[in-house]
Amino acid sequence: MATDWPIDTNLGDMSRRLGFFKNLQRVTNKIHATSDADEIILEMSEDICELFHCDRLTIYLVSDDRQSIVSKVKTGLASRQDIRLPISEQSIAxxxxxxxxxxxxxxxxxxRExxxxxxxxxxxxxxxxxxxxxxxxxxxxxxxxxxxxxxLGVVQLINxxxxxxxxxxxxxxxxxxxxxLAVAFAQRQKTPAAVRRTRYDALVAExxxxxxxxxxxxxxxxxxxADIEDVLCTEFQVPLPAIGAALSTFFSVPxxxxxxxxxxxxxxxxxLKRDYVEANLWLPVEETPDGVVVVAIDPERVRSSRTVNNVFPKSRIAYRVTTRREFALTVDRFFGALSNMDSVGDLLSGLDDDESGDAAGSHAEVLSAAADNELVRLVNKIIVDACQQGASDIHIEPRPGKGKTLIRFRRDGSLSPYVEVPASYRNALIARLKIMSDLDISEKRRPQDGKMQFKKWGPLDVExxxxxxxxxxxxxxxxLRILAAGEPIPLDRLGVTPHNLERLQALIAKPxxxxxxxxxxxSGKTTTLHSILSYINRPETKIWTAEDPVEITQKGLRQVQVNKKAGLDFATVMRAFLRADPDVIMVGEMRDKETVSIGIEASLTGHLVFATLHTNSAPESVNRLLDMGMDPFNFADALLGILAQRLAKRLCSACKEAYQPTPEEISQLLSEYCAEFRGTARWQQDPQAAAERVRQEWxxxxxSAGRFTLYRARGCAACAGSGYKGRVGLHELLTGTDLLKKQIQEHARVAELLATALNEGMHTLKMDGIEKVLSGITDLKQVRIVCIK
Structure with a gap:
């Protein structure tokens, strides 16, 4: 069917001209005769190139939003990526x-031409x-x-x-x-499978x-x-599930x-590589009894190309449609944020998952696998991704037998799966982490703990x-706990309410x-202590800190790293501090009688001492310290105050949704708030008046104009669909007043200490949390989670 154009391009031979149009008629007849124009054009594209004696053929169709043309047929190009061109003079087509x-x-x-x-x-x-x-x-x-x-489109012959x-x-x-082609494509628009002219028409129909x-x-x-999906989401507030439902109707897939x-x-x-997935816009997400689930932005085009069938030749394919935004989020979830490092998928594909092999292996084999270049890069990638995603902890969880090793990240207090590593590499993975942390790789029967300076092994300076x-x-x-190195947060940006901030600043100003x-x-105890130290850090003040480990550094502080193996524990360091002319001492943790005794002694001899405790509430901390054997008179004299703290998830500022709460909802908030001080004198005198005073304060x-505005989680790309991003501190500040000190000397019960503190103006953790609900920072669900008694 080839046509040999003469060099002078003048087709004078009538028989040759008639032969050309006769062959063209055969092509057009086949297109007219089929009910699937797309398929016949794909099959005949090479014949069309031969007919016109050209190297390449491209057929474009106008996109749904009618602002660009998209390649439907390409010959001669190895890439399967669609060519998308704006309808403008930026290109010939x-x-x-x-x-x-x-x-x-x-x-x-x-x-010039x-x-x-x-x-x-x-x-x-x-x-x-x-x-x-x-x-x-x-x-x-x-x-x-x-x-x-x-x-409808453009047909382009090249060379x-x-x-x-x-x-x-x-x-x-x-x-x-x-x-x-115009007749074929116009007819296709009228067929029942494509009654709708655009993929978004169901939005109007619904x-x-x-x-x-x-x-x-x-x-x-x-x-x-811009992409019309972005316009619908941002300018017309159409939710992504509604767009997804419209796409489902258009393509007839879930x-x-x-x-x-x-x-x-x-x-x-x-x-599969990330570049390929982003170019071809399809991605396998799971294997189910129905087959391999493949999500795509245009499942019709992906199905017709049969590329997926070539990649998974022995599997059934279950196509699903998704939105462009959600497709991009899924790609990021699987391949990680774009960086100079390989994706975790690329690294894992380089590991030989020999399921028949012995996952245990000899000591030499484990060491060899731990030094494998692909595994080294994989471990580095896991740590880098955890830091970039704002994780606080990395959990490596091997499963016995042939089960894969699950890796999870803790972000904003919640664990979420990250990736699974083949079973044959679990021991090598653990060995690699032990090597990086200077731990004994041969010891598997006892717990071990250590530290890792990641800058020695990878691109980030984190510990x-x-x-x-x-x-x-x-x-x-x-x-692995990622230690939050960096500058301290200013005290006024720590999330402390004005009620607590004023009282806190007065306490820490004491000499x-x-x-x-x-x-x-x-719960952020060390972060809060460093914010307090930053507030009182002056050139005339000598501040010593004993920490394990030193996470936050700031100028003006002399910081000591506790090293138990070298005999340098908290008590030893504190005794040394008393000989080093301190004004302020900060102790990372007071967990034993000796350390607390030295702290009380230092505070009674003219030093300001800060420390952390692992207790549930401020009043309970008093009894915990007395139970250690502290003298109640010395302790009461030394005590300035106790700040209890929790971290609640913060509503995502990009997508949180404002609403007007019902009177019943406000009454529920008020009831939970007032339940915290029902044992106090102000409640017992007149409960209704006490509740009404709280309502008036709110x-x-x-x-605004007598109406409250609350916020609820919605979910967006910025918060990975959770509705929450970051955390906010909830605080309970107990002040060492004269009455409270008298009760401490008399060994008063926790309930009595709590009642006294509330009468003197303390807000409990839950009360502080409800204040932050009313301020639109978090919601009651998160407050309840962290304030369980």
Whole structure:
């Protein structure tokens, strides 16, 4: 069917001309005769190239938003990535789509020839630069609906094999081919499988937006050269699930939303690179009884290309559609944030998952595997990703037998799966972490703890605290705490309410005494203490700190790292401090009688002492210290105050949703708030009056025109769909007043201490949390989680 154009491009031979159109008629007849125009065009693309004696053929269709054209058929290009061109003079095909004119160009690199068509027309040479191919001749025709004159697409022929301009007969032929394609594509729009003209029409049908609003969205997208999905989300507040449902209706496949806790399916992704996934816009997410679930932005195009079937030849494929935003989030979830390092998937694909091998292996084999370059890079990547994602802890959890090793990150207080590592590498992974932490790799029966200076091994200057624990089945778990190095947070930005901040500043301004910060592990005690030290840090003040480890550094502080192996414990360091002329002493933790006794002694001899305690509340801390054997009179004299602290999840500022609470909801908040001080004198005298005073205080501080505004979690890309990002401190400040000190000397019960503190103005953790709910910082659900008694 090939046509050999003469070198002089003058087709004078009538029989040759008739032969060309006869072959063209065969092509058009096949297109007209089939019910699946897309498939027949794909099959006949090489025949079309032979017919027109050209190197390459590209057929574009107008996109749903009608602001660009997208390649439907490409020949000669190895890349499977769609070519998307704006309908404008930025490219030759885009110019044809914009003007509806057929162009026949001798050399696309000839600027004067292009200017003959339009002064601003240019050739998009980036594809040539990427592929190394040299485009020269180009014949491009518009695909127009004959009835409505609507632009449907563009057909483009590239490079006449005779290295001469395409002849006039080729112009006639390509216009005839374009007319046939127009009929085929227009007919396709009328078929039941594609009744809707755009993939978003279901939004109008379901009354989520009006037809006029959708038209405005299309115009805005064209004007801004933006994706219409982004316009619908940002300008018209259409939720992603609604867009996903519309896509599901259009493509007749289920909608697959982004799941932030989805575990990466390494077996499915081992042969896929991030660049390929982003170029082809499909991604396998899990294997189910229905087959391999593949999410795509355009499942119809992906299915017709049959690429997925080539990648998974022995599996059934279950297609799902998703939105562009959620597809990008899933790619980031699986491959990690873009960086100079390889993705974790790429690194794991380099590991040989020999399931038949012995996961234990000899000592020499484990050491060899631990030094494997791919495993070394994998461990570094895990730590870097954890730091970039704001994780506080990394949990390595091996499973016995052939079970894979699960790695989880703790972010904002909650654990979420990160990745799974093949079983045959679990011992090598643990050994690598032990090597980096200077631990004994041969010791597997006893817990070990150590520290890792990651800058020695990787690209980040961070320190990690490492703990190993033997678990069932001869396994070992490893937990890595990422130590928050950096500058202290200013005291007024610590999230302390004005009520507590004023009292706290008055206490820490005292020249001597004992002040505690208490709370469970990970509640931000050290961060708060360093903020306090930063507030009182002056050139005339000598401040010594004893910490394990030193996490936060600041100028003016002399900081000592506790080293138990060298005999340098907290008590030893504190005794040394008393001989080093201190003004202020900060102790990382007071956990034994000796350390507390030295702290009380130092505070009574004219020093200001700060320390942390692992207790649940401020009043309980008093009894805990007395139970250690402290003299109640000395302790009462030394005590300045105790600050109890918890961390609650903060509502994501980018997506939190404001609403007007019902009177019942406000009454519930008030009831929980007042329940905290029901044993106090002000409650017992007149409960209703006490509750009403609280309500009036709330109206003055938190209401506008007598109405409260609360916020609830919604979920967005910034917070990975959770609705929460970051954490906020909840505080309970007990002040060492004269009455409280008298009760301490009399060994009063916790309930009596609590009642006295509340009568003197203390707010409990829950009361402080409810204040932050009313301020729109968090919600009651998070306050209840961290304030359980």
């Amino acid at each position: 885009g110019y044809v789509a914009a003007t509806g004119k057929t162009v026949n160009i001798r050399d696309v690199y000839d600027h 292009l200017a003959g068509h339009s002064a601003s027309l240019r050739f998009l040479k980036e594809i040539d630069e990427r592929t190394g191919y040299r485009s020269k001749q180009m014949l491009v025709a518009p695909i127009l609906n004959a009835q409505s004159n609507e632009m 006449n094999r005779s290295d001469a301009p395409f002849p006039a007969v080729a112009e006639e032929g390509v216009q005839a081919l374009a007319q046939t 009354a989520i937006i009006s037809a006029a609003e959708f038209e405005l969205a299309q115009r805005s997208a064209r004007r801004k050269s 909608y697959e939303p982004f799941l932030p806790d989805r575990i990466k399916p390494l077996d499915l992704l081992k042969n 990690l605290r490492v703990a190993t624990l033997p678990t069932a089945g001869g396994m070992e778990d490893v937990v 001597y005494g004992l002040f505690f910060v208490c709370g469970p592990t990970g 109206l003055e501080r938190h209401a």
